[in-house]
Amino acid sequence: MHIHLDSTTPIYIQIAEWLQHEIIANRLQADEKVYSQYQLAELFNINPATAGKGLTILLEEQLLYKKRGLGMFVATDAKDRILLKRRSEILTKMAQEIVLEAQRLLVSDEELLALIQKTQEELK
């Protein structure tokens, strides 16, 4: 995943999403230490404060926990909760967008469902 510096999505949100992505992909295991804000800053060439904000979002969602003086670690149930949240939030939103776009392009409901099924088949 890439950070798009010029995209309209705020960078700190992109950072938070990237970290979640890393957790889902098992590149960050449960109870493993996550990148510090300075490491993230260097990694993505962004301001450390912005990186810190991204971490704070995850901390507030309790996907990370803080050990005083040691840094932040992935919460034990982080991966499950992210998947759950993604399903509810992101998938819903994506579905919304697909439906809206289908309406704009005058695609009928049957056609849309068929398309989704076809895509599922292909990516399996």
Add this chain to the structure above:
Amino acid sequence: MQSLTNMSFKTIVKKQVKWKAKLYSSALSSLIILQVIFGALLFSSGSASSGHGRGNLNVQFSIYSLDMFLIISALWAFIIAILFTTKSYRIDDLSIISSRTSSAIANILVLILYSFIAVLIMLASYYIQIFGLSLMEKDSLIIDKLIITPSIFIVCISSICLFGAIGLLFGYCFQGPSIIKISSIVLLAIVIISPIIFPDFVNLQPFIQLPDLLLSGFYVIVSILCFTLCIWIADKSEVSRK
């Protein structure tokens, strides 16, 4: 919050003097060239001459004194002091730790140091000229006084310093706030015009007749006055980089 750098004013001025003394040394080389030129021009005639006619004998003394070298050095000091305050020198101060006050003080100290070196250069020029003379005119050479007295040495330093101080003041006046600029032009006009209108008013005779040390003392006091004004003006000046 990280700790701030605390450098004493003295350390900064000291460092500035150290670098300025090095960086401005081209000024000293210009003095050497000036003195070589004037030394060559005055090689055969000396600074002054006196003639005596007795019967059918005409005796001509060409006197080789320090006068011309001193006048050249003093004028040089005046001009380089003005140059010190010009843009090309001034802007360089902004690249290092300095305030206008510190750079003015550093300029003054460099000027004093250079006055001292200028006297050494002046004496070197003088002795080189005489050395040349001693080779060419061996038979008509009269050595009245070869070694300069300490009091004359001090007069030379103080008079070069005085001219430098006036030049520096001049330069600082023209880059100071506009009120100072205007008043200095008016003052300058008065100084130039007054001896022409009241020629009797300006009489330098009593000054010249003062003993050497008193004369240098007087020069030093005027120099200090000029330097103080320089620092005062510099303190009020903005940086102009145009």
Add this chain to the structure above:
Amino acid sequence: MTNITVLLLSLLIPILLVIVVLFVLRKVSNKTKNFWTLKHLSIGITAYIAVGLFALLYLSFFGDSSIQVLSKSELKKIEKNIESIQKYDQEYNSSFLTDNYKKKTWETDFLGGALPVIINNADSNLNIRHLNNDNIPAGKVLVTYYQFPAIIDGIDISDKISLPNVYMSQNQLWIEALSRNEVNFHRIKASLGILDFNRKVDLDDDYPSTIFYLSSNFIVIETPRGTDIEDSQGVIQYLR
């Protein structure tokens, strides 16, 4: 007013020259800046001062000039001497004519009992004296040139005064002072002339460094007793 103008002019010309030279130097230095590093400059300046120092050392060890400046005590002694010469001369006493001051002697013969003397002295201050000398055989004349000290500004210039021409022609004794001659001295005074000049008026007046007795050079014509000197110009004085 004129004084001030002269002063201003004499200051203005060096100022202009200095400005012109500095301006040219700045233009030139803009081109040479790239290879004139600070190191070169400081070495150059130090070397220049060192050369000056060597020049001074050379001058103080080997630069002894042949011409000495007389000290005050020497001046006093000479002044006394000259005063005595003057006194004796005014008394027509020949005892001041010592060998010390003798510079040149001419010995010539002449015919007859009288010697016509023609003096071509123009504007010189040559003093001509006549002395009877019993030791000289008849028909001979001895002309001696004496040079007494002449001091200008503490320098004895008596050696620089040129000798007269003395010769016999058409049985006449001709004495010709040489035409004007000029002597140039280079005086080294490591001080400030402006100050010295202005102060001399008050401070240095009681010590005259110039002693120039008008009669510092003498021609003495010696003839045997009884010889007549024909002095049509009337400039010869007779000593006892």
Add this chain to the structure above:
Amino acid sequence: MNVIQCEKLSKKFGRLHALQDVTCTINGEKIIGVIGRNGAGKSTLLTIIAGFLKPTNGSCKVFNENSFNNIQTAANTILIDDRLSFSDYLSLEEILKMGADFYPNWQSELAYRLLHYANIDLSAKHQQLSKGQMATFNLVYGLVSRCALTILDEPMNGMDEAIRTDFYRAILKEYIAFPRTILIASHHLQEMESILEEILLINEGTVVTHVSVDELKEQLIALSGPSEMIESLLSDIDVYAHQIVAGVSTAIVDASKLFITEEMLRTKGITKSALTASEICRYLTNNKGSDIDAIFD
């Protein structure tokens, strides 16, 4: 302790008002972008902060002291711009030595490595460098001095694309290695946006806004949809720009004043989209409602 505190700061040059009633506070070690259009007063503000100019009115305090002609300010501040100059007699290497002599936190080793990386010959003279090389050298000089307040006025002027990217990263890494307050004035917000924490937007001698980059991005939004729907919506809110192309209107509006739910927008056929920071700065400093097209009408 505030790093910079400007209080009703004004600066006049003759009749020209370069700065008017600037009040702003900067504290903490942040990288702050000073953004504004040409002649907005960026450079004037920065030179006042550096202590070169005296405020006509108001005060400018740096590290709690008036900055003008203050040696303590000078010791902790460095201003890098394209007018930075050094004696003609110094080679770059000697300039670095001089910097090391003056600035106590100087990083000689880093300076050598950065200049080597940028292919700049240390034996060259400053005035011989090309425009880009000079800018690079000046920036290196400013970074390795590690002054508590580092002011970079158009530091990348004249540098080529590749070296710009490298040196934005160099600024960031130096900042992480030695946190300090860095002010960067530039026209190119786009390319340095990511390393900034805050933006100080200046227009016509006054501070328009001083917020974090993320907050700035939320200030304005673009609404686009059928013209008549947009028109009805715009009647009571500030419009920064408004464009109609083939019956579809696009308007840039103040997000905080838009009291309308996303549901409502969707039903009206209006889509809401975010803008980049540099677009927002452009709209905020434009005279409201005007654009270049108006000139040609």
